[in-house]
Amino acid sequence: MTTPVLKISHLPRFFGSIRAVHDVSFDVTPGELKALIGPNGAGKSTCFNMLMGQISPSSGTVELNGKPITGLPPRDIWRRGVGRTFQITGTYQSMTVAENVQMALISHHRRLFSMLPDTHRLYREEAVALLDVVGMADQADRACAILAYGDLKRLELAIALAHAPTLLLMD
Numbered sequence: 001m002t003t004p005v006l007k008i009s010h011l012p013r014f015f016g017s018i019r020a021v022h023d024v025s026f027d028v029t030p031g032e033l034k035a036l037i038g039p040n041g042a043g044k045s046t047c048f049n050m051l052m053g054q055i056s057p058s059s060g061t062v063e064l065n066g067k068p069i070t071g072l073p074p075r076d077i078w079r080r081g082v083g084r085t086f087q088i089t090g091t092y093q094s095m096t097v098a099e100n101v102q103m104a105l106i107s108h109h110r111r112l113f114s115m116l117p118d119t120h121r122l123y124r125e126e127a128v129a130l131l132d133v134v135g136m137a138d139q140a141d142r143a144c145a146i147l148a149y150g151d152l153k154r155l156e157l158a159i160a161l162a163h164a165p166t167l168l169l170m171d
């Protein structure tokens, strides 16, 4: 049997006495697209936050490719090939659209601490290619601060893809 990319077993999460997530279990197999649906407050974002390490589950386990990742910080889970987008978008507002993706590529290639005079050109072509994938190439040099929410979501997707994730979580 194929090992699931993601396997979550019996995840609950309490906030004080509020039970935000009851008892969630599911697998995601390679190539599978799975959707979480539910009304406002159902616990979808809380579930994503438990998978990606932003918050810890009250109990239960999360496995990535058969290895436990429960309780690891987000950066470690990201390094293991998980990407995500957020319900409330988080981008560098003072940078352009392309620069935001370049930052993600620089981080992916572990060059965050490169002090090069031409950093602003680093991965520029790759960034524009990713923006093309999400239909944003024509907005590459726009300031991020003036983007509409729908475009921010597309930009976040390009940022997530910059890491070439094996599992992508989209809230």
Ligand SMILES: Nc1ncnc2c1ncn2[C@@H]1O[C@H](COP(=O)(O)OP(=O)(O)OP(=O)(O)O)[C@@H](O)[C@H]1O
Pocket (backbone or CB within 6 Å): 015, 018, 019, 020, 038, 039, 040, 041, 042, 043, 044, 045, 046, 047, 087
């Ligand atoms: N940090 C927190 N502290 C306390 N309660 C929280 C916290 N985060 C979420 N909750 C509560 O947990 C429940 C689930 O919230 P969550 O944001 O996961 O729902 P959702 O399904 O993503 O909703 P939406 O469709 O509005 O995005 C809600 O009752 C919410 O108020």
Ligand SMILES: [Mg+2]
Pocket (backbone or CB within 6 Å): 044, 045, 046, 087, 171
């Ligand atoms: Mg939500």
